[in-house]
Amino acid sequence: xxxxxxxxxxxxxxxxxxxxxxxxxxxxxxxxxxxxxxxxxxxxxxxxxxxxxxxxxxxxxxxxxxxxxxxxxxxxxxxxxxxxxxxxxxxxxxxxxxxxxxxxxxxxxx
Ligand SMILES: [Zn+2]
Numbered sequence: 001x002x003x004x005x006x007x008x009x010x011x012x013x014x015x016x017x018x019x020x021x022x023x024x025x026x027x028x029x030x031x032x033x034x035x036x037x038x039x040x041x042x043x044x045x046x047x048x049x050x051x052x053x054x055x056x057x058x059x060x061x062x063x064x065x066x067x068x069x070x071x072x073x074x075x076x077x078x079x080x081x082x083x084x085x086x087x088x089x090x091x092x093x094x095x096x097x098x099x100x101x102x103x104x105x106x107x108x109x110x
């Protein structure tokens with residue numbers, strides 16, 4: 001408690017102390033960069049594993065932080081995390097990057 005209050009007073013980001021590591025879009029983006037660089041997708045360093053990807057429909061991820069599958073669906077083209085019930089969590093950030101990546105490279109995983 002004390003540490004969190006201090007962080008707030010100092011104006012520094014509280015995100016680091018959040019127990020849900022993928023709580024912002026930026027963290028999801030960073031996680032995606034990590035994922036891209038990993039040769040072994042099941043690497044322990046990656047917090048996110050891509051389980052399934054259906055273009056413009058939904059993305060199924062596995063989040064090792066919360067140890068559960070996460071579904072990010074698309075509502076009118078905008079990603080929406082059904083697990084967090086949010087459009088600005090790390091899973092959404094990851095899904096946006098994933099979509100851009102495949103749009104650019106014009107290929108599918110597998
Ligand atoms: Zn989420």
